[in-house]
Amino acid sequence: MNLSDNILIVDDNPSNLQVLGSMLQTGGYKVRPALTGELALRAIAAEKPDLILLDICMPGMDGYEVCKRIKAAEDLKDIPVIFISALNEIEDKLSAFHAGGVDYITKPFQLDEVLARVRTQMELSRTRASLAASNAQLRELMEQLVQSEKLKSLGSLAAGVAHELNTPVGNSLLMADTIHTLVHEFAAAKASGAPGPEIDEFLAHCLEGSALILRNLDRASRLINSLKEVSVDRASERRRLIHLRNTVADVVALLGSMINKTSHAVIIDIDPDLVLETYPGHLEQILDNLIQNAIIHGFAGTPSGTIRVSAQRVTDERITLLVADNGQGIAPENLNRVFDPFYTTRLGQGGSGLGLHIAYTLACGILGGNLSVSSPPGGGTQFTLTLPQSGPSAGASANAGSSA
Numbered sequence: 001m002n003l004s005d006n007i008l009i010v011d012d013n014p015s016n017l018q019v020l021g022s023m024l025q026t027g028g029y030k031v032r033p034a035l036t037g038e039l040a041l042r043a044i045a046a047e048k049p050d051l052i053l054l055d056i057c058m059p060g061m062d063g064y065e066v067c068k069r070i071k072a073a074e075d076l077k078d079i080p081v082i083f084i085s086a087l088n089e090i091e092d093k094l095s096a097f098h099a100g101g102v103d104y105i106t107k108p109f110q111l112d113e114v115l116a117r118v119r120t121q122m123e124l125s126r127t128r129a130s131l132a133a134s135n136a137q138l139r140e141l142m143e144q145l146v147q148s149e150k151l152k153s154l155g156s157l158a159a160g161v162a163h164e165l166n167t168p169v170g171n172s173l174l175m176a177d178t179i180h181t182l183v184h185e186f187a188a189a190k191a192s193g194a195p196g197p198e199i200d201e202f203l204a205h206c207l208e209g210s211a212l213i214l215r216n217l218d219r220a221s222r223l224i225n226s227l228k229e230v231s232v233d234r235a236s237e238r239r240r241l242i243h244l245r246n247t248v249a250d251v252v253a254l255l256g257s258m259i260n261k262t263s264h265a266v267i268i269d270i271d272p273d274l275v276l277e278t279y280p281g282h283l284e285q286i287l288d289n290l291i292q293n294a295i296i297h298g299f300a301g302t303p304s305g306t307i308r309v310s311a312q313r314v315t316d317e318r319i320t321l322l323v324a325d326n327g328q329g330i331a332p333e334n335l336n337r338v339f340d341p342f343y344t345t346r347l348g349q350g351g352s353g354l355g356l357h358i359a360y361t362l363a364c365g366i367l368g369g370n371l372s373v374s375s376p377p378g379g380g381t382q383f384t385l386t387l388p389q390s391g392p393s394a395g396a397s398a399n400a401g402s403s404a
Helices: 013-028 037-046 063-072 090-099 112-147 154-192 199-230 244-254 257-259 278-299 355-364 392-404
Strands: 006-010 032-034 049-056 081-085 103-106 238-242 266-270 274-276 306-313 318-325 369-372 381-388
Touching: 006 013, 032 037, 032 090, 032 278, 032 369, 037 049, 037 063, 049 063, 049 103, 049 112, 063 081, 063 090, 063 103, 081 090, 090 103, 103 112, 112 154, 112 199, 154 199, 199 381, 244 266, 244 306, 244 381, 257 278, 257 306, 266 278, 274 278, 274 369, 274 381, 278 318, 278 381, 355 369, 355 381
Parallel strands: 006 032, 006 049, 049 081, 081 103, 266 306
Antiparallel strands: 238 274, 306 318, 318 381, 369 381
8 A cells, every 4th residue: 555545535424524534644644535426536637646546426516427428528538437336236336337336345344345345456456557658658659669660560569569568467467356355355354244255365365366367467577678779879979999808898797697607607818908999888788788688598408608709800891799608509490480589498487578578679670780599519609790890880780770
């Protein structure tokens, strides 16, 4: 519960306002009362509430009409409305839900039931808001991808995003609905005095459900964060001259905590005087992804291994950077798919399948180079990054990215 959550109670009976207000304040909520539908709409316009408890039978504008007006307003339609009424017929409840209500509480009020239903709707509202923000962020990302023409296979990417997000979001909504139902059943049983589920069993179900929701939302969040990397903003970074060895050393240092947890070693074999003009932030992202890929995938099940990062000048205009490991290698049937978006051999184990795709997109697009992979049987894996001595300008790299 958030102590800043504010609830608007609409009821023409001052006693009901006092009883409900006292209950909710006991639960730690900020409460505002309104005696009529007209006053409620004014209160909503003055300060948007997080939740509305709305009586049905009121003089002038009844609760159904108030709810319909709220749901018709674009900026208010997402506010959850719980109807409160002495009417207990199924037709009354159906009318409430058709008007846009999300729940229905009958009078007289029971403290535990009111707090449980309010708490449930607050949590669902926050979850919906978080998902809406994520979807808006995803839509913005897609627009950026289209405008910059970074990915030729945008349709495939969009389908992959929808598929990857659908499972964790769907699981979260399903479990939230299950917990919602459990709370209602528990509250109803307690209010009626009928035998209900054991408190320990009830708590165990809720704890298990909330843990599943958190795991799935965390998975969706990590996927969205990975997608952010696909649309790295070139305008925020300028091409500049760098000492390649220093840049590689910086990346290895940043990955130090991850490397130190294992028995793996990273060896840098690069001439300190080797320089090139490029976009260092994007080059660091590629190196980060390649080294992490070796640790997570190349050395899976291997107690120790070595990653060697080396580089040499091929011509006056080209430099080759190698990231090689002595791990388990890549199966021949998977070799031509490692740069595909969302392709991973560790499905369901936390990987998004975007790391190598991001590296390939940045290398062939923004940096104006090329990225390839080889993995001879029993010989580990080697990624070869070929870069121009002087990287393309921002405009030229955008065109290269669209054709990569």
